[in-house]
Amino acid sequence: MLFCDITYINAQYEVIEHAWIGTSGSRISYIGSAAPEKATDYGRAYDGRGKLLINGFFNAHSHSGMGLLRGYGENMALDDWLHKRIFPFEAHLSSEDVYWGSLLCCAEMLRYGIVGTTDMYMFTNGMGDAFRDGGVKANFCIGAADFEGRAYRDMPQCRETLQAIEKYHNSEDNRIKVDFSMHAEYTSQEKMVRSLAEVAQEHGHNIQVHVSETVKETEECRQRHHGLSPTAYLAQCGIFDVPATAAHCVHVTPDDIDILREKSVTVATCPKSNLKLASGVAPILDMLKAGVNVALGTDSVASNNNLNFIEEMRIFSLLHKGISGDPTAITPAQALHIASKAGAVSQGRKDCGSIEIGNRADLLVLDVNRPHMKPAHNLLHNLIYAASGDDIVLTMVDGIVRYENGDWPHLDIEKIYAQVDKSCQRIISSL
Amino acid sequence: MLFCDITYINAQYEVIEHAWIGTSGSRISYIGSAAPEKATDYGRAYDGRGKLLINGFFNAHSHSGMGLLRGYGENMALDDWLHKRIFPFEAHLSSEDVYWGSLLCCAEMLRYGIVGTTDMYMFTNGMGDAFRDGGVKANFCIGAADFEGRAYRDMPQCRETLQAIEKYHNSEDNRIKVDFSMHAEYTSQEKMVRSLAEVAQEHGHNIQVHVSETVKETEECRQRHHGLSPTAYLAQCGIFDVPATAAHCVHVTPDDIDILREKSVTVATCPKSNLKLASGVAPILDMLKAGVNVALGTDSVASNNNLNFIEEMRIFSLLHKGISGDPTAITPAQALHIASKAGAVSQGRKDCGSIEIGNRADLLVLDVNRPHMKPAHNLLHNLIYAASGDDIVLTMVDGIVRYENGDWPHLDIEKIYAQVDKSCQRIISSL
Secondary structure (H helix, E strand, C coil), X not given: CXXXXXXXXXCCCCEEEEEEEEEECCEEEEEECCCCCCHHHHCCEEECCCEEEEECEEEEEECHHHHHHCCXXXXXXXXXXXXXXXXXXXXXXXXXXXXXXXXXXXXXXXXXXXEEEXXXXXXXXXXXXXXXXXXXXXXXXXXXXXCCCCCHHHCHHHHHHHHHHHHHCCHHHHCEEECEEEEEHHHCCHHHHHHHHHHHHHHCCCEEEEECCCHHHHHHHHHHCXXXXXXXXXXXXXXXXXXXXXXXXXXXXXXXXXXXXXXXXXXXXXXXXXXXXXXXCCCHHHHHHHXXXXXXXXXXXXXXXXXXXXXXXXXXXXXXXXXXXXXXXXXXXXXXXXXXXXXXXXXXXXXXXXXXXXXXXXXXXXXXXXXXXXXXXXXXXHHHHXXXXXXEEEEEECCEEEEXXXXXCCCCHHXXXXXXXXXXXXXXXXX | CEEEEEEEECCCCCEEEEEEEEEECCEEEEEECCCXXXXXXXXXXXXXXXXXXXXXXXXXXXXXXXXXXXXXXXCXXXXXXXHHHHHHHHCCCCHHHHHHXXXXXXXXXXXCCEEEEEEEECCHHHHHHHHHHHCCEEEEEECECCCCCCCHHHCHHHHHHHXXXXXXXXXXXXXXXXXXXXXXXXXXXXXXXXXXXXXXXXXXXXXXXXXXXXXXXXXXXXXXXXXXXXXXXXXXXCHHHCCEEEEECCCCCHHHHHHHHHCCCEEEECHHHHHHCCCCCCCHHHHHHHCCEEEECCCCCCCCCCCCHHHHHHHHHHHHHHHHCCCCCCCHHHHHHHHCHHHHHHCCCCCCCCCCCCCECCEEEEECCCHHXXXXXXXXXXXXXXXXXXXXXXXXXXXXXXXXXXXXXXXXXXXXXXXXXXXXXXXXXXX
């Protein structure tokens, strides 16, 4: 594909007008201020006038399999929400339900410009098949939990993960990766945690874990573990000795932040979910100041309730300005970095996250010829503070168009809607 | 128009499926669970399957004339932003510039489902003509400011407002109304404030005013006025003895909240703007508990930077859950009320803001056959927490379709873009 005479945002987050960007196979192969000599080598020519090209977004924390639960429990205290709505519904989920819920989320992610997701749920076959068919990059895992004092390597979640690695890891031209995971400190015992860290190191895979989402879990961890915070405890158990993504980190101390930086842990902050569940506001500015790799996550659609990443990026930006009292906090370039490159880094995808020759062609086209994008004093400002998720008219992953103008070439969207409804009806009728 | 077999949200904020809603002239004339007997009386039949019908939104605080300034100054401290970017640009604005900027905002408002706006800026002719041509309901005003100790009735802003009342008030079948206004306590002297209150009472018009947007203005007011807060001071000067809309009210005390309730002042809260400019978070839950009429405003696109009211409603809802620590705060029904009926009430439009027979036909159709609106456990939940502003595929004001599927039947959108660019170029080149 050759994007012709288009405005794009480069790896330094500068707005460059009148550019030609070509892709060959899965990669970006041409960037110039004029058409390449043999333009036809790049295949389809795309008229870029009135459009903005940016790199795709990376969603650093998500549970796509919860696609069936959007809007199912609302406006409830956390315990009621979990115990009266989420857990009873989840108890009836099959691998096939997770497949259809995840595929719905893949469609939504592509529509909203997410090209890669870091995803934790259950049923590796349902998840893996959904990401294979869904067309997004995914680092997926099942979050292990243990209340019985087992070693991770003796648990079914370990066996399932190892099987998933065999079946899916680095499949689809490296688009799909399998991570290890424990759900959280408060849903596991130390033996499992230490054993998980060992197994992940043996295999050299990433770990995903929830950390300090609420005050309650953070305080209870200190009681259980001789005053250690979840961050300090997990570090001591070796969880951060492999590349790790710690979701939330709302209630972390300066000492925790030091650990996260030293261990190169990615913090996947989920501002909308944290607000919606009233968990609090993560000290992101302190993390950024310390040099922590902060990436952005949606969490699930049950607590968000969408995967609209431009909306997530905007709320992230505005929230931290507002809470800090500093309107200069989170620059537009920082916001875009956190929404794209930082997430790609966390997934171990070094050739992703920015528009550079040789990088993966994970590209979004936005239609900026719309009232809310006028005037265009600075299109980066408009992108961060004014754009809509629906301005994205084309999403390309690894050089393949996966969404364009309301259509997903590889998906039967009406069938997905029907299967999602069918699963929901079956589950609700059996509750 | 007859919306056939559509799901709608009624005046009690219940989701009603399979409804037929008819309009005749500017009003809603039929609501039923089956087609009316003489369906053809209602004109065009609209297939409502897969769609959601809701009442249009009312934007309780806005400065549409600032349409040219979107994204012009970003990521700056408030003083720098105002003095280095906004004021120098504004000094070059003409009435014609304000017309085009306002018309751009009208297009955006209609696209995002805003049917009525409470609007403060300058150049009544530019504003009035833009709202006349733009097709939205507007209560508009010019915010008076005085540092010379003048009486309002001797000021040019008074004369201009009285002329605007002659020319525009209750024109376009009552669609356009002219309010009185003072910009804020910190930009006026007591003589003007008291005189404005008298003039507004004589004419029986509403007043618009900014109140306690920042800590600084609130503290300085106390120094200037014997310890009185802006709310207490304005009340003492008689400003709240007419129907008044107080924008922001971020830094108000429990005593202030009592005054606002007693005087039936509408608080126009602007959560996105307050976050972006780092002004703080208004104590909205306290206001609601006290029984204050809280409505929702966007503020201008220079500090928001869009008029996407579903996004505003979402951020409003999530922010107050998150800040209060109570995930049950701001129910979906409350959020929708605040975004629609509460704003209509503040504008003195008793026949607006809810879908009821005899009310004005200010209606929005949302396409809910999209991934982020699936599954549909509860469409009110999906509307508040998942919908996108772009799901709005039709906006009707007073029975007239003003936006449908990317088109504004009464506007030449490309001409508006061109005129906005032309104005911006002229102003920037003369700075």
